[in-house]
Amino acid sequence: MTEDRAKEAALNCLKDEPPQKYVWDAFVRVFHWSLVVAFSIAFYYRESEWDRLIHVYAGYTVAGLIAARIVWGFMKTGYASFRAFPLNPLLAVRYLWLTAQGRSRRYIGHNPAGSVVIYAMLFCGITTVVSGFLVYNDGWLIDDPGYIKSLHYYVSWLWLILVVMHIIAVITESILHKDNLIWAMITGCKRSSTKLEKSYWKKEI
Numbered sequence: 136m137t138e139d140r141a142k143e144a145a146l147n148c149l150k151d152e153p154p155q156k157y158v159w160d161a162f163v164r165v166f167h168w169s170l171v172v173a174f175s176i177a178f179y180y181r182e183s184e185w186d187r188l189i190h191v192y193a194g195y196t197v198a199g200l201i202a203a204r205i206v207w208g209f210m211k212t213g214y215a216s217f218r219a220f221p222l223n224p225l226l227a228v229r230y231l232w233l234t235a236q237g238r239s240r241r242y243i244g245h246n247p248a249g250s251v252v253i254y255a256m257l258f259c260g261i262t263t264v265v266s267g268f269l270v271y272n273d274g275w276l277i278d279d280p281g282y283i284k285s286l287h288y289y290v291s292w293l294w295l296i297l298v299v300m301h302i303i304a305v306i307t308e309s310i311l312h313k314d315n316l317i318w319a320m321i322t323g324c325k326r327s328s329t330k331l332e333k334s335y336w337k338k339e340i
């Protein structure tokens with residue numbers, strides 16, 4: 136059933152002019168935009184006691200989304216699988232270096248620098264949610280969790296910094312490689328590699 140749907144989506148991408156490749160499955164797209172909404176709500180309603188319940192429920196939504204994404208990442212889910220975008224900081228630095236010179240190659244899935252930021256965001260997400268849970272349920276595991284409160288505060292701000300970097304990188308990458316990555320995260324379809332790109336890079340990733 137899911138395979139049939141994936142095939143249908145891939146065929147729809149092929150109908151585009153020029154034909155496109157199906158890269159982001161429905162799960163990843165729904166996960167991504169739901170995470171954007173839940174994170175924004177949690178951040179917006181972070182301060183007052185009055186809004187605490189909205190903050191906490193948005194935070195739990197983030198937790199559920201991240202847990203589901205991790206399970207999805209360990210499955211055979213093509214470009215969404217963790218195997219398709221390994222965590223490799225050295226490759227990420229090299230990619231940034233080449234990008235600064237306008238020489239980086241185009242990736243169909245996540246590029247090495249994007250991958251590092253994605254893993255960092257997932258890590259910040261888990262830490263934020265676990266620390267938030269411990270602060271909210273004061274006394275359940277830890278009494279008077281002052282340092283966990285600080286951790287929750289700083290890691291959520293770190294996450295926000297990563298989000299800003301992520302958005303700047305998505306826009307830069309879209310301009311450099313003449314892609315519309317934002318639209319691809321909505322439709323799932325992405326421009327296929329050109330013949331020149333393929334011959335240059337040998338295989339499409």
Ligand code: HEM
Pocket residue numbers: 163166167170171172174175204215244245246249253256257298301302305316317320
């Ligand atoms: C709270 C804000 C955001 C968070 C936490 C976030 C998080 C993520 C994560 C975790 C991924 C990896 C997707 C996956 O493989 O499952 C991703 C990819 C992506 N995000 Fe975001 N994102 C945020 C905001 C945005 C915004 C505002 C945009 C558009 C301007 C955007 C555009 C994209 C795109 C285009 C990708 C795919 C990148 C690629 O082609 O490699 N994100 N984001």
Ligand code: HEM
Pocket residue numbers: 173174177178181182190191193194195197263264266267268269270271284287288291292
């Ligand atoms: C995306 C997820 C989350 C983000 C971005 C986030 C962010 C923040 C931030 C920035 C603050 C500091 C507010 C201030 O300026 O004083 C805060 C406070 C707080 N958060 Fe979260 N949070 C998240 C999830 C959660 C969750 C899941 C819980 C509980 C289950 C939680 C419980 C709390 C509590 C109790 C406080 C008040 C701490 C205090 O008394 O200083 N948060 N959160």
